Amino acid sequence: MTKAPAPYEPYLWADNLNVVYAFKTLNAGTASEEQQKLIMKSLMDITGYYDLSYRPDSERDTAFAEGKRFIGAQLVKMVNLPGAMIEQSKQRKKQSPPK
Template sequence: MDAKSSPWYPPHYELADAAALKGVAAGTASPAQQQRALKWLIETACATYDMSYRPNSERDTSFAEGRRFVGLEIIKLLHIDLALLRKE
């Protein structure tokens, strides 16, 4: 396994990804930037849809699963029924 495919290796990003995240943080992102930032977080930074199992390293598997867990939590909140939360 090369370093770039290791779960601890920093994920790929483009200038537009960085600009989108900076815009979200500043509260100035356009709708398209907000969508891009969320897509980058879920799909690239968290590798939510990738398999987290690493056959040669339990530590790498655990690390990848930690990243994936964050993405799954984001997706859960995107799909949660807000009416149910308001009742609590």
């Protein structure tokens, strides 16, 4: 059985230069549609969203992996929010008194 990779290992950016360039163009505001899609796919890989967080040999590694995965989950949640829910949230924000 293959052991899950250590969640704290850095992303192998040197092996994925097309992803690096896609992020650079996104940051510059010039990413193409193809690059934007590559970035979303890469974020799911980088955060380990589709991987199991559990690491049998280390609770700390499990917690670290789950922290990374949480970021991916938040991105997926925002991308999949229905428009009506977003509008309801905007209305609630307008109605709540300032703190």
